[in-house]
Amino acid sequence: MGMTIAEKILAAHSGHETLVPGQLIECKTDWVLCHEITTPAALRMLEERGMDRVFNPDQIVAVPDHSVPAMNIKAAQMYQKLKSWVKEKGIKHFYDVGRGGIAHVVLENSGLIKPGQTLVSGDSHTCNAGALGCFATGVGSTDLAGAIYAGRVWFKVPETMLIRVTGKMQPGVTPKDLVLEVIKRIGADGANYLVMEWVGDTIDNLDMEGRYTLTNMAIEAGGKTGIVAVDDTTRAYLAERGVNPGDYTEYTSDADAKYRVVIDVDASAVEPTVAYPNIPSNGRVAGSDRIAVTHAYVGSCTNGRIGDLRDVARILKGRKVADGVQMIVVPATQLIWKQAASEGLLEIFVDAGASVSYPSCGACLGMHSGVLGPDDVCISSTNRNFVGRMGDPTAAIYLASPATVAASAVSGFISDPRDYNGSIEAAD
Numbered sequence: 502m503g504m505t506i507a508e509k510i511l512a513a514h515s516g517h518e519t520l521v522p523g524q525l526i527e528c529k530t531d532w533v534l535c536h537e538i539t540t541p542a543a544l545r546m547l548e549e550r551g552m553d554r555v556f557n558p559d560q561i562v563a564v565p566d567h568s569v570p571a572m573n574i575k576a577a578q579m580y581q582k583l584k585s586w587v588k589e590k591g592i593k594h595f596y597d598v599g600r601g602g603i604a605h606v607v608l609e610n611s612g613l614i615k616p617g618q619t620l621v622s623g624d625s626h627t628c629n630a631g632a633l634g635c636f637a638t639g640v641g642s643t644d645l646a647g648a649i650y651a652g653r654v655w656f657k658v659p660e661t662m663l664i665r666v667t668g669k670m671q672p673g674v675t676p677k678d679l680v681l682e683v684i685k686r687i688g689a690d691g692a693n694y695l696v697m698e699w700v701g702d703t704i705d706n707l708d709m710e711g712r713y714t715l716t717n718m719a720i721e722a723g724g725k726t727g728i729v730a731v732d733d734t735t736r737a738y739l740a741e742r743g744v745n746p747g748d749y750t751e752y753t754s755d756a757d758a759k760y761r762v763v764i765d766v767d768a769s770a771v772e773p774t775v776a777y778p779n780i781p782s783n784g785r786v787a788g789s790d791r792i793a794v795t796h797a798y799v800g801s802c803t804n805g806r807i808g809d810l811r812d813v814a815r816i817l818k819g820r821k822v823a824d825g826v827q828m829i830v831v832p833a834t835q836l837i838w839k840q841a842a843s844e845g846l847l848e849i850f851v852d853a854g855a856s857v858s859y860p861s862c863g864a865c866l867g868m869h870s871g872v873l874g875p876d877d878v879c880i881s882s883t884n885r886n887f888v889g890r891m892g893d894p895t896a897a898i899y900l901a902s903p904a905t906v907a908a909s910a911v912s913g914f915i916s917d918p919r920d921y922n923g924s925i926e927a928a929d
């Protein structure tokens with residue numbers, strides 16, 4: 502029987518010729534990604550058991566990102582724990598504050614993670630890296646401890662959902678709108694423990710940044726991970742990072758691979774989509790209701806990349822953030838920050854009255870850089886709008902594309918970015 506990309510990667514990492522969904526396997530991990538929030542708990546578990554070692558210091562990537570630079574003493578201690586462990590174990594790839602940013606985005610850009618590999622991390626958006634044609638997933642602290650210690654994790658082989666996307670997206674519509682539309686259709690549990698494999702000419706025509714936005718949000722539909730097969734776009738992206746086809750294995754799904762379900766999406770019919778509180782599946786067309794906002798947030802591992810910042814700048818250029826709206830832009834990494842500075846984007850943001858913050862998870866999970874207060878209303882390019890996610894439990898979070906966030910910041914109401922089509926097309 503044919504196999505999917507995910508099944509083939511898992512087979513190759515568990516010493517099996519073939520695999521079937523549901524099978525339990527012990528899987529080798531090529532990479533373990535560690536940040537300062539979940540790693541300390543895993544390290545404590547290992548220390549308490551006298552198992553305080555790492556399987557390979559060259560295959561661990563450590564990036565403090567959630568609560569850095571530290572905003573309180575507790576955060577400073579978590580950071581210290583990660584940093585001292587990195588030093589003690591000789592962890593080779595450490596992206597300290599000032600050299601990194603959001604772990605997932607630092608990793609995707611690093612040239613370390615490659616197609617055909619496996620990656621785990623104690624973070625649910627690890628699925629982000631699946632856009633590179635690898636199997637990447639989040640695990641709990643116990644599995645993280647096991648992976649750090651032995652370079653192995655247990656998996657139940659997941660079934661796969663095939664998402665076939667065809668057609669051209671309208672100007673002003675982005676991969677974020679597409680993924681919010683898919684999650685709206687299948688539900689926040691619609692892909693529970695499934696791999697979400699994206700195919701079709703729309704996906705073929707997407708750049709890597711857009712593909713990351715899709716795979717990043719697999720977890721918001723309950724997915725085990727998201728995945729996109731390697732193509733020329735992937736190869737060129739990797740080559741720019743010094744990684745050549747001989748350095749990795751490309752897997753493709755067989756024509757007779759078995760899928761749990763197939764979803765067909767006409768990309769030309771997707772509209773700018775906003776997920777209303779308090780669940781990412783609560784999508785509606787942007788601007789269909791008149792909702793005043795107090796905050797506009799651009800950032801996160803879903804939409805804090807350079808293309809996202811360019812989308813925002815196109816709309817903000819020559820305009821002002823509406824009175825009474827606090828807009829914060831958080832470039833996902835130092836590299837993106839620098840690129841945005843060199844392209845003059847940061848200046849556009851500041852001239853418009855937006856505040857630019859340092860690369861980190863920021864207010865995405867309500868830790869710092871714009872935590873929401875009681876009854877605040879935020880339009881955000883992040884991935885989760887659960888109660889209390891960005892701060893006070895009475896605050897309302899609306900998830901959208903960076904373009905929709907920018908359009909809404911300017912008007913003061915959740916707005917359709919197609920009303921700014923001139924700005925969007927001008928830069929294409």
Ligand SMILES: CC(C)[C@H](C(=O)O)[C@@H](O)C(=O)O
Nearest residue numbers: 538539567623624625626866
């Ligand atoms: C803090 C971390 C464990 C968490 C996650 O796993 O996703 C965070 O990144 C989030 O987005 O909620």
Ligand code: SF4
Nearest residue numbers: 626801802862865866
């Ligand atoms: S940016 Fe947000 S979603 Fe991404 S890892 Fe950080 S907290 Fe989690």
